[in-house]
Amino acid sequence: MIFDFENTVNEQVNLPKEKGIELFVKREDKLHAFVSGNKYRKLKYNLLQAEKSGYKTLLTFGGAFSNHIAAVASAGNIIGFNTIGIIRGAELEGRISNNSTLNFAKQNGMQFKFVSRELYRNKRSESFLNKLKEVFGDFYLIPEGGTNQLAVKGCEEILTSEDKTFDYICCAVGTGGTISGLINCSKPSQQVLGFPALKGDFLKEDISKFATQTNWELITDYHFGGYAKINEELVAFINQFKSDNQISLDPVYTGKMLFGIKDLINKNYFPKGSKILAIHTGGLQGIEGMNTVLKKKNLPIII
Template sequence: MIEPQQNAFNQKINIPNNFGIEVYVKREDVLHSEISGNKFRKLKYNLLEAKKLGFTKLLTFGGAYSNHIAAVAAAGNEFGFETIGIIRGDELHDKFLQNPTLNQASKNGMQFKFVSRTQYRNKTDIDFIENLKAKFGTFYLIPEGGTNEFAVKGCQEILTETDFMFDYICCAVGTGGTIAGIINSLKPHQQAIGFPALKGDFLQNDIKKFSKNNQWKLVTNYDFGGYAKINEQLKQFMKHFFEKNLISLDPIYTSKMFFGVIDLISKGYFKPNSKIILIHTGGLQGLQSNIAEI
């Protein structure tokens, strides 16, 4: 069985406002100590599919501080798979143990192949994949960030019957798989609002591949300058939010989403007397560095 260490729960937080709005956090970050939040959701059905098909190796892709790489390595260690990480940046090959994310992934048994940024851009090409098969043998391939149909299926389990009281479901967006699963499980009165960590609006089509209803939108002006960008304002927000609520946020995804929601509440963006839930997707291993990746 592939089950979390702890069930998620909803925690009410105090966000003073003049609109009668109630705000809760869905603590997906507590699901597992290493396979954090939405990464557990995304991996669950991929691991079950890999087991069903008889695979013993998982191969995936990511950068040096990737939440996804960390989670796949931990999942392989816990659920009995060899793991291989194709890592962007060949300059890391002789110093990866100095990197907290890759060091922990290595301790969890992950084998690495470091490739140049130019090579990495070809990671979905058939020839690139075939060369990996020649080197590592047969493997179950999980895409960068983990988003595929099995990931979306897992993320459809984020919302439960206890969450149908909420009008707005807000979450950070990386590759789009998490919000796609949430969209698929919405009730008719609900709307999902995504806060992309990457600059721009290009994720619309990626999300539409997996979700057919239109009860969602992306808010694209809280990326703080782009992916992995963080400034003093955001650092102070994270610090004060923790002091007030005892909830840690990661610097790349959840902090920007939480900041955006609270700012929008103050501006009257949400309908009065509504209930909002913020999905805490984990990623706290990213606190080990000023940079974290999907």
């Protein structure tokens, strides 16, 4: 069964001793080969609910290199659901074979509907969803990025009793579901720091819908220009981090988070003696697609 797993391990990161800081990474990326990290947590209770309610088909939304699309396709294939992906960007329809994420999802049985970016903005509207039901029949809807109340419930299981010794819990932020779960299961004495991969302040409102505590803050200085934006400095950091710690980071989420954490450590943001736990939310499947983009720009790739 896809949800039979052990708790993940915390691995210490090499830091200069003079900083007096301990940094660990919770290896959620090791939960499953393809349904990894927070996608595993977010899907857990949604899939159980879909199964309990008698659904046979899952429908969700995502972009060209979406970790969520890959995870839903893989999970559906494993436990016997039909899967449908509504993909942002009509121009991608003829490029599936050249896109590692979409090709993987297709190989796992996902059916696609490609829509324009303008139409994609209607993904929450009832009329748009009703039109999709006319085409595909009844389905269990999983939101873009997987975030809903059941997803937050799954993410509340990330922290264990052994993690209560940490002063700071850090995670990358996309749609806000993972950090909401972490906030809810954290100790009031702990500070939860979110590192958004997107520009904008709208995430605060989204997180507040699910979070039950106020011991959190968003660090908004490390998005590198916005979602899926990357430069040579970030690539160099990701490669050096892997060399130093034998931990791979994805360029959209965890790479930016760890870059931010280490930069804040260098700037003495954290008091001496602090213990920091960074959540590795997976997403390593996206490296291949990002490297394709980097090669086209004649930039260094992620190793």
